[in-house]
Amino acid sequence: MELFEIVVSFGVGVVSGLVSGVIVAKYYKKKETEDAFILSLFEEKQKTARYLQGLQLELKIISEALNKNEVPDLSEIRRQLANPPRTPTFGSEKISEVSKTRISTKIDIVTKVKDSIDSGELNTKILFLLDRELFRAQIEVLEIETVKK
Numbered sequence: 001m002e003l004f005e006i007v008v009s010f011g012v013g014v015v016s017g018l019v020s021g022v023i024v025a026k027y028y029k030k031k032e033t034e035d036a037f038i039l040s041l042f043e044e045k046q047k048t049a050r051y052l053q054g055l056q057l058e059l060k061i062i063s064e065a066l067n068k069n070e071v072p073d074l075s076e077i078r079r080q081l082a083n084p085p086r087t088p089t090f091g092s093e094k095i096s097e098v099s100k101t102r103i104s105t106k107i108d109i110v111t112k113v114k115d116s117i118d119s120g121e122l123n124t125k126i127l128f129l130l131d132r133e134l135f136r137a138q139i140e141v142l143e144i145e146t147v148k149k
Contacts, residue, residue, distance in 0.1 A: 040089045041146065047085040048106065048141045054080055055113055056134040063127040074117055081114045094146045102140040109137045 058077035065072035089095070090103050113130055116122060 037089060037092070037094060038146065041092075041095075041144070044085065044087045044089050045141055045144055048087060048090075049138045051080070051085050052106070052110075052134050052138045052141065055110070056131055056138075059113070059127050059131050059134070062122060063124050063131075066122065066124055066127070072122070077113075077117055081110070081117065084110065090144070096145055096147050099144040099146075102144055106137045106141050109133045 055077065058080060062072040062074070062077065095103070109130070112133065116126055116130060
């Protein structure tokens with residue numbers, strides 16, 4: 001082998017190594033971003049389900065107070081309603097259309113709970129119905145998924 005052939009072979013090796021390195025780096029960067037999104041989505045689903053569960057618990061406490069003919073303390077449920085969990089991944093284009101409907105359902109039930117508390121027209125029947133809807137919303141939130149590839 002001549003020196004020229006060695007230099008050309010070395011150059012081809014360096015260039016192909018750089019090209020394959022860039023391709024592999026981009027692939028793993030994309031995979032890392034997808035994995036981070038899926039982890040964030042999982043955490044936000046769990047946070048939201050716990051939030052809905054907390055509202056459900058507060059409604060049960062209010063219902064028990066009404067059953068005892070006591071005036072219920074609404075301060076805790078109002079505090080929870082004022083501080084919903086932050087869920088930026090729920091607005092992503094990576095969320096399926098069915099899941100976006102589920103998110104909308106969650107927002108609707110939280111609005112219903114807030115309106116019922118604000119109106120002051122609480123009775124055990126309304127609280128029971130809201131409790132059922134919150135339970136359904138919890139399940140729907142946990143079923144949120146990304147767009148299939």
